Amino acid sequence: MVSARASRALSRSRQDYLKVLHDLGGEGPVTVTSLARRLGVSAPSVTNMLARLAEEKLVRLHHRGAAQLTAAGTREAIEMVRRHRILETFLVQVLGLDWADVHADAEVLEHHVSDRVLEAIDRLCGHPSEDPHGHLIPDRDGRLERRALxxxxxxxxxxxxxxxxxxxxxxxxxxxxxxxxxxxxxxxxxxxxxxxxxxxxxxxxxxxxxxxxxxxxxxxxxxxxxxxxx
Amino acid sequence: MVSARASRALSRSRQDYLKVLHDLGGEGPVTVTSLARRLGVSAPSVTNMLARLAEEKLVRLHHRGAAQLTAAGTREAIEMVRRHRILETFLVQVLGLDWADVHADAEVLEHHVSDRVLEAIDRLCGHPSEDPHGHLIPDRDGRLERRALxxxxxxxxxxxxxxxxxxxxxxxxxxxxxxxxxxxxxxxxxxxxxxxxxxxxxxxxxxxxxxxxxxxxxxxxxxxxxxxxx
DNA sequence: CGAAGAAATTAGCTGTAACTAATACCCGTG
DNA sequence: CACGGGTATTAGTTACAGCTAATTTCTTCG
The missing domain is CATH 2.30.30.90 (Ferrous iron transport protein A (FeoA))
Structure with missing residues (x-):
């Protein structure tokens, strides 16, 4: 029972890779090129980082660059999604920033806000279930209702x-x-x-x-x- | 009239050096060793970074490692102090975190919150003039009343x-x-x-x-x- | 004055995460 | 079946910011 709450040690880059992997991949694997495009880095950088992530058991590597999140990687990725969406909600609801314009700020903050602060923000926003763009916010255990849109x-x-x-x-x-x-x-x-x-x-x-x-x-x-x- | 608002490009390390320099130095110069101790890095790292900061005209180097902030460096440092104190105020006043325990979070966030978000937080807190520990908060132009304590x-x-x-x-x-x-x-x-x-x-x-x-x-x-x- | 000891610097490495250029691999088409 | 194009990988660099070990430079004291 070592419990999942150990990390918050992943580098910002890693967190970004995992998040994009999750969002691009759903369940299935993702190519090096698509990752490179979305992350704005070169293909070799991706190959490289994927190797590291695989070593750390955060992704599984298939043939020809196809990468897929492991359970641990998925957990980490969903945590980032949760952070992002809670922060967007906060930026709009509490700070009164513009709806259409908070993505970049949330993108930065999601990597730097401590668990403590995140929970306080979540509480302050009333534990929202959706962010300002209507995206569902995963709960603390990464669970997320599905809905057919x-x-x-x-x-x-x-x-x-x-x-x-x-x-x-x-x-x-x-x-x-x-x-x-x-x-x-x-x-x-x-x-x-x-x-x-x-x-x-x-x-x-x-x-x-x-x-x-x-x-x-x-x-x-x-x-x-x-x-x-x- | 190119106006000071250009940077927010300094690396986190640089910002930390400048802040410590300011807080340790007041006006006068500061030694390599004291910087190293306060920053928790080795002396050679400090020598190194000071050289870079000097090149960037953020500090002036005197003999035997004595370093002193330039006007530009001071401006940058005070900006960090402002950010830190506004964030502490926010963490306590708005998020309800403990007074005695917000330093570390503010320390991280001060480097990553955008100007936009900072201003929104400042507004939300009612443009406070003191942080929860009683420290005065510099205004947007870095001005700070003095008081004799x-x-x-x-x-x-x-x-x-x-x-x-x-x-x-x-x-x-x-x-x-x-x-x-x-x-x-x-x-x-x-x-x-x-x-x-x-x-x-x-x-x-x-x-x-x-x-x-x-x-x-x-x-x-x-x-x-x-x-x-x- | 000269040597001890503190303080600073130089030299040379390390790890992270990017990059470009060159190469290797696969797949479908002719 | 060979080849061309797209995709991935390898090799080799770069920048940043830290490190240790060795050395140099001051200052102070006997």
Missing amino acids: VPLASLRPGQRAVVREIRDREARRMARWKQAGLVPGAEVRMRDVRESDGVFEIEVGGSAFVSAGEAVDGVLVQPAREGNDS | VPLASLRPGQRAVVREIRDREARRMARWKQAGLVPGAEVRMRDVRESDGVFEIEVGGSAFVSAGEAVDGVLVQPAREGNDS
Whole structure:
């Protein structure tokens, strides 16, 4: 019974690798190149670090660079997600910073806030279950409810839904969505899909919002139960 | 008018050196050895880093290792002091952490909190002018009122005073002082000084507190104006 | 004055985590 | 089956910031 609470000793780099691995990989393995791209480092750097992480039993290495988190690695990664989301919530709710703009700060702080401070912040925020972008916050044991969301762009014409999550890391686009009312909790209705030019006409809070398809990538919605596409 | 706000680019180490230099040096120069001791690094490391800091015009090097902050270095150091004290205030006032125990967390965070977040925290705390230990907080331009305080142990028998500052970095002793009521704002009276064994008998909040001399090093008081040693 | 001892510096290493350039490996296509 | 292109790896560097051991430089005291 040595218990998981021992670490907080991983270097910042390691924590970042694990977090990206988790977020890119879900369960399956991830390639060197995709990691390199997401982390903004060169491929050899990744090969290198993965070897170290494998030695430390945080990732499992498959053939041709495919890397996969071990249980320990996953635990560590989820802990980082938890920290990130609690901190974002704090930055918005308590410090009053802008929703669309807190990612970078949380990204730094998640590596440096002590457990003590994190718990105090969590308490202060009322143990939130979602961050300001609608992402669920894992509990202290890394548990996370699942929920079935779909991309906004996948709605059929006439279908209604509620916005649930906005992917962060892209302050620019997020600010635009926020402007248009695409925020967690907003009710939307897909008015029209123009397959020809890949443009969507979406109704949000009564007014229309027209957008190119990939411009609303990252807005995840929960479709209304069927039948009421009035 | 390029304005001072450019940096926030100094490495954590550099920031630490400058801070210690400031706090150890006041105005005058500081030796390699004292820096090494305070920073917990070896003397050669200090020589080395001082050379770099000198190159970057943050310190001026005199003979035999004596180092002195330049104006730029001082500005940077005071900025760190400001950050540290605002963060301590926040940790205590907002997060409800223990007074005697926030130094370490502030020490880490001061290097990683962005200007934006710092300003938001400062606002949230109501732009405090003192931290929880009674230290004055420099304003955004590094200005700091001066005030004349003396060590508690320097009071003459019968003299009254108000506790103004408790030096942090020594959680253990601070907790004991707090226990005894030696906190900023507390009124004290020196009952007796027993030169023979270097022991002080101090009255704080009505009850007595007996202490060896150096055990109250770090408690700074503002003596009451003379004459009322009733 | 000269030697002892303290203080500072030089020299040479270590570990972390990046980088570029060169090379090796695989896979699908012709 | 060989080859070209993409992917991964190896080799060799770099910067930072620390370290120990050895040496130099002051200062002080006998």
